[in-house]
Amino acid sequence: MENVRPEKVIEILRMHNVHISLEQAQLILEFMIKFARIAITKIS
Secondary structure (H helix, E strand, O other): OOOOOHHHHHHHHHHOOOOOOHHHHHHHHHHHHHHHHHHHHHHO
8 A cells, every 4th residue: 555656646536536736645645544554453
């Protein structure tokens, strides 16, 4: 997951007509990483 770059997030969301800044994309990635770690901890 950590190999996903903010630019890729921007590209994916743009395909769905959602426009965000680079800073917003970085925040989204940080949230996704935290959420994934919590989910893995709860599953294990």
